[in-house]
Amino acid sequence: MIQMLNDINKINIKLKVINIELKVTQTMLNVVQTRLQKEMKKKNVIIHHLEATSSWLSTLISKDWFLKSIKLFDSSLFEDSRQNVNNWLFWMQNKLKMNKNYFSIEEMKIAYVKSWVSEMMIKHIAFRMKDMITNSFLEAEEILSIINKMYDDFNQHHTTQRQFLKLYQNKIFFHEFWIKFQRLSVKLEYNNETLLNDL
Secondary structure, eight states: OHHHHHHHHHHHHHHHHHHHHHHHHHHHHHHHHHHHHHHHHHHHHHHHHHHHHHHHHHHHHHTTSTTOOOOOOOOOOBOSTTSOHHHHHHHHHHHHHHTGGGOOSHHHHHHHHHHTBOHHHHHHHGGGTSTTOTTOOSSHHHHHHHHHHHHSOTTHHHHHHHHHHHOOOTTSOHHHHHHHHHHHHHHHTOOHHHHHHHO
C-alpha cells in the first residue's frame, strides 16, 4: 500500500512538472506569436508602400517621364570663320540628336540653331528665314549645311596632304608626332603599305 502511494506521488509530481513545462511552452508560443504578428504588420506596411511606389512609377512611365534625355549644355555662339566650324557643327548636331525630345517640332530645332548664330552670321541665312518664302528652311540640318559650306575648307584634302608631307619628328616627342601622323593619315585614308613607306 505504501509503495502504491509513493508511486502515485511520483506520478503527481511528474504531472505537475509536465504541467509547468506546458505552461512555459505556451507562454513561449504566445511570445513568438506576438512577434510574428508584429513582423506581419511591418511587412504589410512595406508591401503597401511598395505597391504605392510601383503605381506611381507606372504612372510616370506612362507619361514618358523616363524617356526624357539629360539636357546637354548649350553650344557657344558661332560668330565667324576664325572659330572652328567643325567643332561647332559637331556640338550642334549632337545636341539636336541627343535632346530631340526637347525639340518636339522641326521649327523648334530651326529656332534653336538660329539662336546660336551671331547677328553678323545671321545675314547669310536671313534670306531663307522670312515667313511666306518659297524656299524657307524646312530642317535645322539645312542651316548647318549652309554654314558648313561657307566655312569648310574646300581644299581640305590638299591642305591635309601638305601638312602630312611637312610632318617631321625633329625635336618633338614621338607620341606627339605619332598622334599627328595618325590624325592626318586617317583624314587622307592612306592604307598600311603607304603609311609604312612614309614612316
